[in-house]
Amino acid sequence: xxxxxxxxxxxxxxxxxxxxxxxxxxxxxxxxxxxxxxxxxxxxxxxxxxxxxxxxxxxxxxxxxxxxxxxxxxxxxxxxxxxxxxxxxxxxxxxxxxxxxxxxxxxxxxxxxxxxxxxxxxxxxxxxxxxxxxxxxxxxxxxxxxxxxxxxxxxxxxxxxxxxxxxxxxxxxxxxxxxxxxxxxxxxxxxxxxxxxxxxxxxxxxxxxxxxxxxxxxxxxxxxxxxxxxxxxxxxxxxxxxxxxxx
Ligand code: GLY
Ligand code: MN
Ligand code: MN
Numbered sequence: 001x002x003x004x005x006x007x008x009x010x011x012x013x014x015x016x017x018x019x020x021x022x023x024x025x026x027x028x029x030x031x032x033x034x035x036x037x038x039x040x041x042x043x044x045x046x047x048x049x050x051x052x053x054x055x056x057x058x059x060x061x062x063x064x065x066x067x068x069x070x071x072x073x074x075x076x077x078x079x080x081x082x083x084x085x086x087x088x089x090x091x092x093x094x095x096x097x098x099x100x101x102x103x104x105x106x107x108x109x110x111x112x113x114x115x116x117x118x119x120x121x122x123x124x125x126x127x128x129x130x131x132x133x134x135x136x137x138x139x140x141x142x143x144x145x146x147x148x149x150x151x152x153x154x155x156x157x158x159x160x161x162x163x164x165x166x167x168x169x170x171x172x173x174x175x176x177x178x179x180x181x182x183x184x185x186x187x188x189x190x191x192x193x194x195x196x197x198x199x200x201x202x203x204x205x206x207x208x209x210x211x212x213x214x215x216x217x218x219x220x221x222x223x224x225x226x227x228x229x230x231x232x233x234x235x236x237x238x239x240x241x242x243x244x245x246x247x
Contacts, residue, residue, distance in 0.1 A: 002219070004089040005171065005188060006228060008045065009217055011084040012091035013232040015039035019080060020239065021246035025099045029054045029068040032078060040084040049090025050174045053081035060096065060211025061196040063164060074100050077107055079211050083174065090174045092190050093229050094215035101243045103236055106206050109149065110195050111236050114212045117141040117193040118234075121166050125191060125218050125225040131180045135166035138193035146195070151203045160202075161195050170217055187220045188228070 015036040022035045033054045040048065051066040059065050060079035072078065076099050083091035096111065098104070103111060121138035143158035152158060167189045169178035178187065192215030199208045214234060219226040233239055 004087045008084050008086035008089045009091040009228050011040055011043040011045045011086060012093050013229060014043055015084060016093060016095050016232050020097050020243050023099055023243055025072060025074040027072055029056055029070050033068045036082050045084035045086050047085040049083040049085040055079045058199060058209045061198040072099050075104060077210060079213055088172055091217060092170050092174050092215060094192060094213045096212045097239045097243050101240055107210055108236050110210055111212055113142060113145040114193055114195055114214050118191055118214045121191040121193060122218055122225050122227060125183060125220055127183055127185050127220055127222055129183050131183060134191050138166045142193060142195060151207055161197055166193050167191055183220045185220055185222050189218055190215055191218050
């Protein structure tokens with residue numbers, strides 16, 4: 001099972017690279033979707049594991065947005081949550097990137113919060129930890145950082161901008177069934193914190209229309225968490241270095 005899942009993940013990583021490298025401002029969301037899904041098929045995936053989510057600007061703030069029809073603009077962030085299905089097994093990977101190839105100051109600040117939250121969630125993905133441990137770790141980081149940035153007034157308000165769980169099991173189904181009990185060796189879970197600030201939110205308008213999620217697929221082992229999607233660049237600098245760089 002792990003061999004097949006790793007193949008689904010490897011194909012998905014190649015697809016995310018093709019999309020980020022081929023991205024240009026002004027492209028329609030469905031053009032970006034086509035770049036990634038073309039690569040999935042070309043690399044032997046039979047299908048997508050779930051409808052691709054390619055949301056730019058305010059669409060990145062809509063969870064499970066799949067219309068993918070908008071024309072992107074220069075300073076947009078694109079949130080791409082796309083996974084290939086291979087021999088029945090599905091990957092589940094999200095990257096968020098600036099179409100221009102440069103994060104704005106606000107985008108980069110929030111991106112680094114999500115990245116820190118994800119690192120913290122991955123570190124908490126250890127054998128024996130409660131299933132919710134990665135979520136609690138990620139949520140704690142986001143709450144504290146949003147307070148520091150003046151985006152929320154109390155820690156409890158974190159759920160206004162981070163309104164979903166951090167982890168689910170992954171395998172034959174993108175949301176695979178599982179016990180929800182303490183984490184066990186050889187389980188695979190996602191770690192996928194996010195921040196979503198739609199227009200009109202009760203914070204400074206400079207944060208509006210920023211939606212960011214970073215999602216990787218984590219194998220639980222007795223030697224600690226293994227990021228199966230680690231080959232896909234994740235830091236802001238690494239992403240800036242590849243977006244739009246296709247010949
Ligand atoms: N792609 C669906 C999810 O991240 O849960
Ligand atoms: Mn997921
Ligand atoms: Mn996902």
